[in-house]
Amino acid sequence: MLLEPIDAWDTELTPAEVELLRRVAEGLPLVADISRADATLWVKQGKEAVVVAQAKPRSIASLYRQTWLGRRQSLEEPAADFPQLRAVLLEALERGRRAQAGDKLLEQGAAIVRQVFPILHQGRPIRAAMQLETSLIAWERQKRRSPSFQRAVTWLQEMAVRGDLRGTAGMPGLSEWDGILFVDDSYRIQYLSGIANNLYRRLGYLNELRGLHVGDLQTHDEVLVRQAFETLQCQVHQVDEGPLNWTRMALPIWSYRQPWWPLNGRDQERPVLRGALVLVHDNTEALRKAQEVRVLNAMVKDVHHRVKNNLQKVASLLRMQARRATNPETRRELEEAVNRILAVSTIHEFLTQSPDQLINIREISQRIVSKTQRSAIHPEAEVSFQVLGPAIYLPTRQATACALVIDELIINALKYAFPDQAAGRITIALEDLGDQVQIQVEDNGVGLPTGFDWQTTETLGLSIVRILVEDDLKGTFTMAPADPGTRAVVQFKKGSPTDD
Numbered sequence: 001m002l003l004e005p006i007d008a009w010d011t012e013l014t015p016a017e018v019e020l021l022r023r024v025a026e027g028l029p030l031v032a033d034i035s036r037a038d039a040t041l042w043v044k045q046g047k048e049a050v051v052v053a054q055a056k057p058r059s060i061a062s063l064y065r066q067t068w069l070g071r072r073q074s075l076e077e078p079a080a081d082f083p084q085l086r087a088v089l090l091e092a093l094e095r096g097r098r099a100q101a102g103d104k105l106l107e108q109g110a111a112i113v114r115q116v117f118p119i120l121h122q123g124r125p126i127r128a129a130m131q132l133e134t135s136l137i138a139w140e141r142q143k144r145r146s147p148s149f150q151r152a153v154t155w156l157q158e159m160a161v162r163g164d165l166r167g168t169a170g171m172p173g174l175s176e177w178d179g180i181l182f183v184d185d186s187y188r189i190q191y192l193s194g195i196a197n198n199l200y201r202r203l204g205y206l207n208e209l210r211g212l213h214v215g216d217l218q219t220h221d222e223v224l225v226r227q228a229f230e231t232l233q234c235q236v237h238q239v240d241e242g243p244l245n246w247t248r249m250a251l252p253i254w255s256y257r258q259p260w261w262p263l264n265g266r267d268q269e270r271p272v273l274r275g276a277l278v279l280v281h282d283n284t285e286a287l288r289k290a291q292e293v294r295v296l297n298a299m300v301k302d303v304h305h306r307v308k309n310n311l312q313k314v315a316s317l318l319r320m321q322a323r324r325a326t327n328p329e330t331r332r333e334l335e336e337a338v339n340r341i342l343a344v345s346t347i348h349e350f351l352t353q354s355p356d357q358l359i360n361i362r363e364i365s366q367r368i369v370s371k372t373q374r375s376a377i378h379p380e381a382e383v384s385f386q387v388l389g390p391a392i393y394l395p396t397r398q399a400t401a402c403a404l405v406i407d408e409l410i411i412n413a414l415k416y417a418f419p420d421q422a423a424g425r426i427t428i429a430l431e432d433l434g435d436q437v438q439i440q441v442e443d444n445g446v447g448l449p450t451g452f453d454w455q456t457t458e459t460l461g462l463s464i465v466r467i468l469v470e471d472d473l474k475g476t477f478t479m480a481p482a483d484p485g486t487r488a489v490v491q492f493k494k495g496s497p498t499d500d
Contacts, residue, residue, distance in 0.1 A: 013043070017126050020163045021052070024119060024130060027165030028055035030251070033174035034156060034277065036060040036142060037134035040068050042116075044093045044127035049073045058175045063112060063133055084114065089129065092116040096125030102136070111136035117161045130161050148190040152182045155255045155274055162256075164271075167233035171249060174279050182253075183225050184275040187214050199280055203242050220248065221278060228252045228276045238283065245283040250276045301352050308348035315341045336411055336461070342371050343407035347400045359399035361437075362391045365428050368407050372414075382423035383414065389430030392437055398495045401472040402439065405465050409441040409488050412461045417445025417485060424485075436493050444485040454479040465490075 013021070025041055032039040032055040041053035051071045056062040073079055075093070078086045084101040091099035096118045103112050115132045118125035134142070143150070159165055174180060179196025183189055189209050192200070200209060205217065214221040220239045228235045228250040238247045254271040315338045322334035346367045350359050369385045394402065410426060418424045424445050431438040448454070454462060465488075469477040475492025 013126065013128070017121050017128075020121050020126070021119065021128055023163035023165070024128075024160060025053035026169040027160045027163070028053055028130070029173050030165060030168050030171070031055070031130075031132070031157060031160045032057040033059045034180070035132050035134070035153060036138050037115075037132040038063050038068075040131045040133075041119075042073075042089060042093070042129045042131060044075070047075050049075060049089050049093060049129075058173050059178075060134075060138055060176065063110075063135065082114075088114055088116040088131075092118040092125075092129035093127055113139040117157060119161050119163075130157075132157070146182075146191045148184075149180075149182050152191070152253055152275065152277055155253045156251075156277065158255065159253070164254075165234070165251070167231075167235075168251070171234055171236055172247060172279075172281065175281070177282075179280040181221075181278040181280070182275055183214055183221070183278060185229070185273050187222065187225060188212065189214060190275070196280055199244075199246075199282060202244060220246075224248050224250045225276045225278065229273065243284070245287050247281040247283055249279040249281075251279075252276050304348045304351040308345050308352065311341050311345040311348065315345065339372070339407055339411055340404065340464075343368055343403045344400065346371065347396070347403050350399075351396065358393040359396060360391045360393055361399055361402050361439075362387060362389060362430055364399060364403050365406055365430065368403060368410065369428070372407075372410055383418060384425045385410075386425065386427045387430075388427060390432055392430055392432050394437070395495050398473060398492070401468045402490075405468050405473075405490055406439065406441065408461045408465050408468075412459075412465075412488075413441065413443040413445065413486070415461075417443040417447075419446065433491075436491060439490040440487060442482050442485060442487040444482070447481055447484060448479070448486055 021041065021043070028039045028041060031037075036057055036059050038057065039055045040051045042049045043052050049072070051068045054067060054069050056064070073085055073089060075086060075090055082103050084103045088099035088101050091097050098118065099116045101114050103114050104110065112133055112135055117130045117132075119128040119130060120126070142153075156165075177195065179199045180191075180193045181189055181196050182191040189212050192209055197209070200217075203219070209217075214225055219241055220237060224235055224237050229252055232252050232254075234252075235250045236247065238245065240246075252273065253275050254273045256271055318334050318338045318341070322331045322338065325331040325334060346364060347359065350364060350367075365387045369387060373385065406428060410428075413426050417426075424443060426441065426443045429440040429442070431440070466477055469475050469490050469492065473490070473492035475490060477488070477490050479486060479488045481487070
């Protein structure tokens with residue numbers, strides 16, 4: 001539902017009337033679903049009427065793609081797109097009478113039926129109205145339904161304009177795949193939609209259900225309807241019915257008795273309980289799929305956990321090999337290989353805890369820094385690290401490439417920026433640019449050597465970075481002098497989880 005802030009309503013309504021409109025707006029989605037119509041709430045402002053709330057139906061396709069929220073209609077001149085709109089609004093807003101008229105959607109050429117109901121406060125109309133719009137085809141289909149259901153819908157609409165749809169805010173509505181029943185005040189089923197009839201057949205009720213007492217069904221319906229009658233508020237229950245799992249919503253329905261004779265004035269506006277509308281939604285398939293997803297996620301997390309452990313074992317073996325190496329160059333290459341393996345292991349460690357498959361690269365950066373401080377920095381070196389920027393969530397493929405890139409750039413800075421274990425600082429700065437991400441790794445070391453061309457240099461680390469950025473991330477990579485030190489910048493477009 002779309003709703004303008006109440007404070008923005010420029011009206012002469014009293015606080016009690018504004019509160020009434022708030023309750024009417026809360027009931028609009030349910031009215032739209034059951035009436036199979038687009039619902040809007042109009043308020044008179046001077047010589048105009050403005051839409052302050054709108055609800056599109058889920059039980060049928062909406063007539064409109066655009067929103068009507070905030071639309072203004074002059075009460076002095078007809079609208080060019082809907083010639084009958086002004087007339088029905090005048091009837092409801094100024095004369096306090098219900099109005100109905102046919103119209104056409106100019107963009108589609110389709111015939112529609114528009115109903116406008118004045119909003120009633122303490123039995124009297126105020127300067128507001130509820131409008132229902134439906135296609136002529138849907139209108140005719142609705143008229144062919146059971147008279148008992150049509151009366152229930154009429155009573156529901158009357159309750160809506162009085163703000164009496166209590167407990168409906170945030171409640172599930174009626175979709176096109178849900179069943180609907182009307183149970184009268186003596187607990188007898190007066191109407192079932194075709195979908196509702198099919199749902200109960202799945203529970204084994206093959207005979208005609210109309211006219212049966214809901215207590216004759218071995219279901220939760222009687223308890224739900226009784227609670228709706230006792231509380232006079234909407235009730236929602238989710239229960240297992242045999243092999244199925246259903247969500248039911250029971251809405252008590254009443255009408256307002258009108259006096260047949262002036263002497264009966266005491267009965268005027270007295271509500272009379274008529275029954276309850278029961279909406280039935282079958283959750284079975286959705287719950288089954290959700291369970292399958294939970295099982296699959298558990299299996300995937302277990303796989304990531306095993307991969308992480310195996311990578312860490314491989315890293316331990318390489319680290320042992322590096323300690324035994326007598327050639328300094330060999331030892332350094334093995335240690336760099338260990339760091340690359342641990343960078344990938346960090347991703348799998350994160351995936352054992354992140355079920356949504358989106359990875360926070362700020363947290364990944366912090367873990368890589370911690371790993372580097374433990375294993376890659378010489379004990380006598382005094383190099384500090386700083387991770388700046390917001391949390392940025394990326395799909396697994398991009399996060400893995402980012403982890404390797406950050407790891408390579410950090411190792412590259414440690415190798416060349418601080419000779420002889422000099423003290424220094426390395427900063428990893430992350431920036432969210434909307435649809436793009438920028439990663440900047442900067443050191444305050446000795447800077448790039450004279451004549452150094454990072455674009456043509458074929459060191460293993462820079463080659464890995466270029467391949468990851470250009471081929472995996474489809475982004476750009478640059479290096480430039482800082483003041484002091486060196487700055488490496490990676491920029492790429494964000495991906496989506498489906499890219500993995």
